[in-house]
Amino acid sequence: MDKTISEKIISEHAGRDVFAGDIAVVDVDVVMAQDGTGPLAVSQLKKMGFDKVRNPSKSIFFIDHAAPSPRKELSNSHIVLRQYAENCGMVLSNVGEGVCHQILVEDFAAPGEIVIGADSHTCTSGALGAFATGMGSTDIAVGFALAKTWLMVPQTIKVNFNNNPLKGVYAKDLIIYLIGKITAEGATYKALEFSGSFIKNMTIDDRFTISNMAVEAGAKAGIFASDEITEKFLESQGRGKQYKEISADKNANYEQIIDINCSEIEPMISMPHTVDNVCPISQMEKVKVDQVLIGTCTNGRLSDLKIASDILKGKKVNKNTRLIIVPASKKVYIEAIKEGIIQTLVESGAAIQSPGCGPCVGVHQGILGDGEVCLSTQNRNFKGRMGNPDSFIYLSSPATAAYSAIKGYIADVREIL
Amino acid sequence: MIKQDDSIKKILRGKSFKFGDDISTDLIAPGRYFHLRSNLSELAKHVLEDADEEFAGKVNNGDFIVAGRNFGLGSSREHAPTIIKLAGVGAVLAKSFARIFFRNSINIGLPVLVCDTDKIDKDDELEIDLSKGIIKDLTKNIELKFKALPDVMIKLLNDGGLVEHITKNKGFNL
């Protein structure tokens, strides 16, 4: 019987043919936790009596959510992770190296693999053709110990992105549009498989953005078939050997097929306090912004920073707005320095922070004041997400964010393109 | 339905605390208390603070959270179901749950039940029979059914959670 990409990957890791609805214990290739979820994984490992992990070179702790640490309690949690990693020979990604999902795609995840992580946006690696999904600390502790987990094979919704989008419309706008259409629980327990005629023109960065936000529709995974674009990316990371072709079979069974005509979509905004509360830019009222954030695992990559710097070149950030930029990883940061992007951004008035999650999750480095509004390129705008339940978060593409930083309110970037 | 077992109480009784749709893990365990994740009993004092400031102070052992759609959406933080359990909540009832939250809850032994929560009001007295799959609203004198859990999850719950399952079986035995 023909298989979806999820069914293929899970079958291969279960050692037998499985299909949507089946439950299987599978081998996993990459396992990770970050500094918010890792310490609990360590205590669960200890509870189970494990002082070793099965596959140390593919078991990673990322120190990215509170990095550098803003307070001693978190510094102490970091010590726990560093010590456990050291004792077990695990990989430790330290302060300044970047956001877990970016480093996973740069250095670890590969097509056809199963990647599990104690972070909901682990689905990002689906862009490389991996079955990548987020879980809690206890599941991940077991994953570290045994290099196994159990999975229910998800049904798959196929999403066809057809036709090229118009100027000013980016991958971020497409995924926000999709989430608005199917809602925040439209894909719960299911996998999204992305396809359609626009796919071959999508950059790998675009794909990361789209897979990253699959979980905002409730999805368990957000997967692209692998192709030359995937292969080129892996080669650029010195991992060309890990390339493998993976795609769905012709007559695979889909729960639903959604066709989206990208050429009909305009820049999109998610409004407070849910991601699926979407509004096309032309219908937005004038919303003043106090803070703009460009970065995170959704949109902190080189192409995102480049788009922002092209818009901000020779211009100044509005005097009533502050602009925070956080490169997603050290590699991205170095490239952005080499290309002069960082200088342009700093000259325009941006505050640059070291690679990591930055203010995304409300721990530090850009917590909003009462009543303040932030326009962010991140993936979530839940009440209180950025550290203050009395503030308001809007989500957009980096282009919309950069242009809005100049204007001081949420603005339509197509005005200058 | 959950099979009879010693590790979880079969009959639960308590009062209903109502919440709406889309209660995110950011509302349950806010990021601004990130530093309390290593101190769960302290973090539990802030459980659901951004959805209902008074909840943590009012909830009694065995009470229930009764919510709308997509409860627990967002981050994978297991601290969210953990502090709900630590606060004494006997079970969470909702019209639907986000995937990771649901899985985490089972892993740590917090019953999560899918049912038509519109029928239950704030402060209603409830009695839940986990093995029979029945929720009695004693205030309204009505009975509701909740959706059966997948077999693997029943197995995990019966073992007392994932840690206990793995310890007992020296690996997966699902």
Ligand code: SF4
């Ligand atoms: S950047 Fe934001 S969404 Fe991404 S992993 Fe960090 S906290 Fe989570």
